[in-house]
Amino acid sequence: MDEQRPQLAVGLEGVYINNSKICLIDGQKGTLLYRGYDAAELAEHSSHEETCFLLLNERLPIEKELKAFNKKLASERKLPKHVLQEMKSFSKQMNPMEALRTTVSSLGVNQADARKLSIEEQKEIGVSLIAKFPSIVASHHRIRQGEKPVKPSTELSNAGNFLFMLNGKKPDAFSEKALDTDLILHAEHELNASTFALRVAVSTFADLVSAITSGIATLKGPLHGGAAEMAMQMLKEIKNKEHARKYVLESLAKKERIMGFGHRVYKTMDPRAVVLKKLSRELGEKRHESKWFEVSEEIEKTLLEQKNLYPNVDFYAASVYHYLGITTELYTPIFAASRSAGWVAHALEQYADNRLIRPLLLYNGPKDLKYVPIEERK
Numbered sequence: 042m043d044e045q046r047p048q049l050a051v052g053l054e055g056v057y058i059n060n061s062k063i064c065l066i067d068g069q070k071g072t073l074l075y076r077g078y079d080a081a082e083l084a085e086h087s088s089h090e091e092t093c094f095l096l097l098n099e100r101l102p103i104e105k106e107l108k109a110f111n112k113k114l115a116s117e118r119k120l121p122k123h124v125l126q127e128m129k130s131f132s133k134q135m136n137p138m139e140a141l142r143t144t145v146s147s148l149g150v151n152q153a154d155a156r157k158l159s160i161e162e163q164k165e166i167g168v169s170l171i172a173k174f175p176s177i178v179a180s181h182h183r184i185r186q187g188e189k190p191v192k193p194s195t196e197l198s199n200a201g202n203f204l205f206m207l208n209g210k211k212p213d214a215f216s217e218k219a220l221d222t223d224l225i226l227h228a229e230h231e232l233n234a235s236t237f238a239l240r241v242a243v244s245t246f247a248d249l250v251s252a253i254t255s256g257i258a259t260l261k262g263p264l265h266g267g268a269a270e271m272a273m274q275m276l277k278e279i280k281n282k283e284h285a286r287k288y289v290l291e292s293l294a295k296k297e298r299i300m301g302f303g304h305r306v307y308k309t310m311d312p313r314a315v316v317l318k319k320l321s322r323e324l325g326e327k328r329h330e331s332k333w334f335e336v337s338e339e340i341e342k343t344l345l346e347q348k349n350l351y352p353n354v355d356f357y358a359a360s361v362y363h364y365l366g367i368t369t370e371l372y373t374p375i376f377a378a379s380r381s382a383g384w385v386a387h388a389l390e391q392y393a394d395n396r397l398i399r400p401l402l403l404y405n406g407p408k409d410l411k412y413v414p415i416e417e418r419k
Contacts, residue, residue, distance in 0.1 A: 046403070047401075047403055054305070058232070058240075058398065059394075059396075061231075061232075061387075061390060062076065062099065062390070063075070063076065063229060063383070063387060064076075064229050064230065064231040064383070065077075066230070066231050068304075068306040068307045068309075070309070071308075071309040071310055071311070071312050073230070075228070075229055076095050076100070078101075080225065080229075080313065081226075081313075081315065081316050083095075084225045084316050085222075085316075088221055089198065089221050089225050089228070089379070089382075090107065090114060090198065090199055092225045093110075093114075093168075093199075094106070094110050096229055096383060097164055097168070097382070097385060097386055097389065111198075113172075114171065114199065115172070115194075115196075115202075116172075117169045117172035117173060118172045118193035118194075118195070119193055120173060120176050120180060123147070124148065125180065125190060127144065128140065128177075128181050131143075131181070133185055137178065137181060137182065137185075137370050137371055138257065138261040138374055138377070139261070140181045141174070141178060141181070141257055142254060142258055142261065144181070145170070145174070145250065145254050145257060146250065148173065148250055149251055149254070152166075152248035152249070152250050152251070154248070155243075155246045155247065155392065156246050160392060163249055163392055166249050167385030167388065167389065168385075171381045171385060172199075174377065174378035174381045175199060175203035176193050178207075178374040178377075179203055180206065182368075182371060183206075183207070183209075188209075190206070191206045192206075193206055194206075197211070197217075199224065200218075200220035200221035200224055201217040201220075203220065203378070204216060204217065215323075215324075215327060216365055219323075219365060220365060222316065222317075222320060223320075223358060223362075224375075224378070226313040226317065227313075227358075227376050227379035228382045229382065229383030229386065230380075231306075234260075235256040235257070235260040235380065236256065236380075236383065236387050238255045238256055238259040239252045239253065239255055239259075239387060239388060240387055240388070240391045240398060241398045243387075243388045243391040243392060244395055244397045246392075252384075253381065253388070256377075260373065260376065261373065266373040266376050268301050268353070268355035268356075269301070269356075269358045269362065269373070270359070270369045270370070270372045271300040271301075272300045272301035272355055272356050272359040273362070273363055273369050273372070274369065275301075275340075276337065276360065276363075279340075281332055281335075282332065282336050285336050285339035285340050285343065286343045289343040289347070290347070293347060293348065299344060300355070301356030301357075302351065302356065303350050303353065304351075304353045307351065307353065310351040310352065311352065311354050314351070314353055317356075317357035317358050318337075318352070318357045320357070320361050321333070321334045321361050321364065324364035325360070325364060327364075328364050333360040333363055337352075337356065337359075340356075341356070358372070
């Protein structure tokens with residue numbers, strides 16, 4: 042009688058690996074909660090800084106705490122000289138995600154053993170990383186373009202400072218708020234691939250910088266972090282609303298995937314996409330360039346009609362970034378800069394109640410093979 046084979050969960054789909062107080066996704070209802078708060082409500086009323094505080098501290102701050110936290114983040118934006126020198130040595134062909142991964146890793150020089158640090162000490166390191174991510178992305182972009190990096194502002198918000206460091210001028214209030222909204226919506230999303238990779242690293246008691254680096258490396262994969270960039274490339278290929286439906290129908294006939302649609306968890310419209318769709322419309326109107334929103338909306342209508350597929354966060358993020366004047370190669374690094382807050386929150390949770398993550402693989406290869414000396418092999 043054959044022995045009973047274990048039940049496989051390929052891709053770990055539907056498997057819970059632990060408890061968490063950080064994020065709740067209801068894929069059937071299309072809701073997303075950060076520490077119990079609706080992410081869409083936070084995007085409307087909160088700020089990226091306040092959302093970071095919430096994720097790291099399990100509660101919203103009082104006024105004086107938020108001021109102190111904002112001041113701390115602003116004071117940590119400046120990059121060490123060795124980091125800027127390192128970025129100047131990078132090849133112009135180096136992808137911005139490769140540069141981010143390499144630069145963040147270099148911040149981990151002489152990191153203390155994670156087992157010797159308290160949660161509060163780990164949190165301090167995490168806040169410094171969250172503050173430095175936008176500085177790294179903006180500085181590398183300018184260096185790559187042959188321009189001098191801009192020193193970070195200590196007066197602007199996280200979103201405003203990033204746009205300032207990227208363009209060398211203070212952004213308008215609407216652009217600053219638009220990016221702030223996007224950063225909130227990308228800040229956390231439960232046990233996605235990069236967060237899982239990070240928690241596996243933390244479970245070995247790797248230092249926080251190493252664990253964050255593993256998250257960046259995982260986000261770099263096109264099945265996780267590259268969809269917004271590919272969605273914008275698709276919009277540019279379609280060019281106008283009149284061609285959108287034909288493009289989608291022809292792509293479906295060839296069984297090609299439409300980037301920015303469908304989600305492993307959500308069975309209805311991604312709640313983040315609802316907010317970003319509205320933001321894309323508003324930005325298009327303000328820029329007097331609504332065609333990218335109109336093309337996006339026509340694609341959405343066609344896919345809902347043909348395949349009952351809804352857009353995810355990446356789809357409307359693409360046109361939002363475009364309207365903000367951000368080049369496509371920076372879409373995924375901005376995603377990483379936002380998600381750094383969620384990564385740190387998960388790292389702290391894993392450090393606080395750790396067990397080495399060590400799942401199994403079900404072997405289905407040959408057995409009982411006998412070694413044959415090389416001279417006898419055919």
